[in-house]
Amino acid sequence: MNKTVLVFLLSILLSFGLFGNGIGGDFVFDDASVVENRGDLKDPSGFFDLFISPYHQNNPKSGLYRPLTMASYALNHYISGSPAGFHAVNIAIHAVNSFLVFWLVQFLFRKQLISYAVFFLFLAHPVHTEAVTSIVGRAELLAFFWSMAAIYFFLNKKLVASGVAFFLGLLSKEIAVAVLPLLLYLDVAVLKSHSIFNSFRRLGRYLIPLAAYALLRYKALGSYFLADTATTFVENPLKFAPQTEQIATALSVLTMYMKKLIMPLGLSADYSYNSIPLVGFESPAAMIGLAILVFLIILIFYNRVQKEWAFAATVFAVPYLLISNLIKPIGTIMGERLMYFPSFGLVLAAAFGLNILAEKGRLFKRISYGILAGILILYGAGTFVRNRDWSDNRILFSAAAEESPNSVIVRTALAGVHIETGEWGEAKKELGIAQDIYEDYSRLQNLLGIVADHEGNYPLAEEKYKKSLKLNPDAVNPHLNLTELYLKQQRYLEAGNHMLQVIEFYPAAEYVVRYGYIQITVGQARAAIETAERHYGADSDHPDLNAMLGTAYFVQRDYGSALVYLKKARLLGKNNPEIAQMIQIAEQH
Secondary structure (H helix, E strand, C coil): CCHHHHHHHHHHHHHHHHHHHHCCCCCCCCHHHHHHCCHHHCCHHHCHHHHHCCCCCCCHHHCCCCHHHHHHHHHHHHHCCCHHHHHHHHHHHHHHHHHHHHHHHHHHHCCHHHHHHHHHHHHHCHHHHHHHHCHHHHHHHHHHHHHHHHHHHHHCCCHHHHHHHHHHHHHHCHHHHHHHHHHHHHHHHHCCCCCHHHHHHHHHHHHHHHHHHHHHHHHHHHHHCCCCCCCCCCCCHHHHCCHHHHHHHHHHHHHHHHHHHHCCCCCCCCCCCCCCCCCCCCCHHHHHHHHHHHHHHHHHHHCCCCHHHHHHHHHHHHHHHHHCCCCCCCCCCCCHHHHCCCHHHHHHHHHHHHHHHHCCCHHHHHHHHHHHHHHHHHHHHHHHHHHHHHCCHHHHHHHHHHHCCCCHHHHHHHHHHHHHCCCHHHHHHHHHHHHHHCCCCHHHHHHHHHHHHHCCCHHHHHHHHHHHHHHCCCCCHHHHHHHHHHHHCCCHHHHHHHHHHHHHHCCCHHHHHHHHHHHHHCCCHHHHHHHHHHHHCCCCCCHHHHHHHHHHHHHCCCHHHHHHHHHHHHHCCCCCHHHHHHHHHHHHC
16 A cells, blocks of 8 residues: 555544534534525425526625535535535545645655655644535635645646636636746746746636636626625724735734634634724734735745745735635634634644754654654644534534634624523523624624514514614515515415515425415415415425415315315325315215
């Protein structure tokens, strides 16, 4: 068995050893909306439609298009749908990524210590827990995988295969566009096989997959094809800050990233408002971030002696700049999962440093190996412990509240956990803290409405739900909550209007059925039938949908059609006495 195969097997073993304790974790945080509750990911008949659909279901305003990642989630759902399967796939992808990192460094630099140091440091780094253990982190993993594949094929002069890998990387996440500058750098500065003019001409072939991606992206997003990533003041206050503060704060975030990459302590699932205060250039953190950025530029463009350091700086800087908020604001002010690609550059620099030390003599070589072993023990332990934070929402948001106590998203999410378990006193406490941080947050207002609803204060609940929708017209939960509130008050027309808004976003069968019965109640059975058939056709195997359609036709006295659907509903397991009674009456006609 050769060394390459052993490293691959070791990568699988260590990845599951370090991250395997996260396999039992639940769907947490964004996993629920992006993966768990998505009807379009659970219907095999719509698999290929995912490639012309936005990342967030029926929401092209998000400006996000990641169909290959969505397709991988769909395949998970088809197999079992349990969180364990999603987690296992993430860990396996990380294992392969770690192996590809080893292969690339070995191919370029031919030094054993550098190759193994990068491999172990990248595999074990605690900052990767969000990308690996959080299910929605798969976009980072897949984009990195295909990026490394594109580089692998490029170095082996298989440009067609490299272009295909680049295309698949773009379909995984937009960060894969960083491959192009990396390939240019490898061609000009490392391989030295072409002049820069010839390199540009050779890379011109990658315009074909880029154009194919652009066409699919336009099909999915329409007029939002080139729009900025949708975000709010809560998620990324930098987008709404004066330019000076935007740049200075983004530089201070670079300093924070560096701290967490070197000494990964105080990791958090969220850094949104008001975890990171806006600063000016008088901030020491901003000036340190500026110095880091200048140093990276010097390494890339003015280092004439050691190209290894320039390559490490390039691998870090290129993907980092795309998520830095320095070029243009992105969806969030900071996120550890975003460091998955750039971290490769930093661990590569660390490996170069260890190798320089090792080459000074036998004693220094032992010291170098000792330093590496110590770092790996600390990183491995940190990763193993951090995985537990992603077990469920209560553990995750409680841990995040300790590290980001001023995050309105964290406080609101923790309140949501308490509401789900009926801990109303704790929920109100967290909501009070969230209100003090920032009151105009849509989800906060929705949860305040739920509390008011629970306490029987319907006018206040209605006010809060409507304010939530005013702050975020694309929010679905306030529509659902208003529907239930109006049904309790027998305000059926208003309830139906809000349920119809839900269906426009998420035409799940349960919502269509709910809307149908509301319309039947107000004497609009035809609207119930038309809505169901528009979204599910005239033939469906959903028992509740058939029962609703049968009821709608029954109240219209179309007994022949009613019998078709009612009998099918009974065949599918709906044995309600009402269905049997309607069937009996319909058969008499």
